[in-house]
Structure formats: C-alpha cells, structure tokens
Amino acid sequence: MKKILALLLFAFVSAVACTGADTSVKKDWDMESRSLAVVDMTNSNDNYLDASSRLLAKLEESVNDTIFVLNQENPTFKLKFKVTDYREGSRLTRMATLGASNSARAELQVKAALYQGKNMLGAWEVNTWVNGGMTGGSEDTLFKRAADEIITHMKGSY
Numbered sequence: 001m002k003k004i005l006a007l008l009l010f011a012f013v014s015a016v017a018c019t020g021a022d023t024s025v026k027k028d029w030d031m032e033s034r035s036l037a038v039v040d041m042t043n044s045n046d047n048y049l050d051a052s053s054r055l056l057a058k059l060e061e062s063v064n065d066t067i068f069v070l071n072q073e074n075p076t077f078k079l080k081f082k083v084t085d086y087r088e089g090s091r092l093t094r095m096a097t098l099g100a101s102n103s104a105r106a107e108l109q110v111k112a113a114l115y116q117g118k119n120m121l122g123a124w125e126v127n128t129w130v131n132g133g134m135t136g137g138s139e140d141t142l143f144k145r146a147a148d149e150i151i152t153h154m155k156g157s158y
Contacts, residue, residue, distance in 0.1 A: 035071035036063060041082040051086035051108065054139075058147035066151060078115045079154065085109040088139060089130070106130040106142050112150045124153045 038059050042052035059079070063070055068077065089106035106129060113123040128146040130138065 033076050034068050035075040036068035036077045036079060037072045037075035038063070038070070039078055039080045041080050043082075048083040048086050051143075052081075052083045054143045055081065055083060055108070055110065055146060058143045059150065062144075062147040062151040066155060068154075076116060077121075079112065079150070080115065081110055081112040081150070083108065083110055106139050108142050108146050110146055110150070112153075114154055122153065124150060126150055 038056060040052050040056050042048050059081070060070060085107065086109070087105075087107045108126075108128045110126045110128075111123070112126065114121045126146050126149045128142050128149065130142045
C-alpha cells in the first residue's frame with residue numbers, strides 16, 4: 001500500500017514539475033506592415049458574383065492562418081483575385097454517379113495576385129473541382145480548397 005501511495009505521489013509531483021512556459025519576444029515588424037486587403041476584381045457582367053463573394057469569405061477565413069492582418073484601409077499588401085470560370089455542376093448527379101460523370105462536377109477557376117504597392121510579388125492561377133462521391137461533394141469545399149491554395153502560395157510553400 002505504501003508503494004502504491006509513494007508511486008502516485010511521485011507521479012503527481014513529476015507531472016506538476018514537468019510543466020512550464022518561457023517566452024522571449026524579438027520582432028522587427030509591426031501589424032501595420034503586415035496589413036492585407038483582399039480585393040475582388042470579378043466583373044459584375046461575368047455572372048460570377050455569387051462565386052466571387054463565396055471565395056472572398058473563404059479567403060478572409062484562410063488569412064487568419066497567416067501573419068497577415070486584414071485591413072481594407074491603407075494596407076501594405078493587396079491580394080487581388082478574379083473568378084474567371086465557375087460551374088456549379090449537379091450535386092445530385094455527382095451522388096448518383098459517385099463522381100464518375102465529369103459533366104456534373106463543380107469547377108472553379110481563379111486568377112490571383114499579391115501586390116505590395118504597385119509591385120506584383122506573385123501571381124497564381126488556381127483551378128479547383130469537386131467530383132463527388134457518396135455525398136456528391138460540397139461547393140463549400142470547392143471554395144475552401146481554392147482559398148487554401150491561394151494562401152499556401154502566399155506563404156511561399158510552392
């Protein structure tokens with residue numbers, strides 16, 4: 001009994017003793033120098049306004065995983081994008097064919113560019129699609145995947 005009590009006491013003391021935190025902060029940037037505006041360049045006569053607004057929302061969500069801070073007034077960086085093609089497809093057909101029908105697949109094509117002032121730092125053409133499967137795939141996934149792809153390029157992973 002004494003051994004079990006001693007073992008439990010040792011486990012408790014060592015668990016408490018093995019925790020802690022120490023922070024040292026050294027930075028040479030401020031949040032103003034990392035401000036980013038996301039600008040939708042999609043034309044209203046392209047009939048892609050719904051798609052561009054859905055992509056804009058996903059881009060703003062995805063920026064939270066970066067060092068950038070959203071700021072529409074006087075930003076240091078601008079991420080400009082334009083939806084060049086969007087086809088919603090038929091979710092019901094995707095479900096019925098388990099994604100085998102290419103005519104039912106949802107597709108999104110976007111051109112995006114990152115600017116600092118008037119200088120273009122990078123430009124990307126992103127094509128995403130949803131084929132389906134048992135649930136037919138979600139258009140929400142289509143926009144999330146496109147936003148994540150653009151943000152990944154901005155982080156410099158490609």
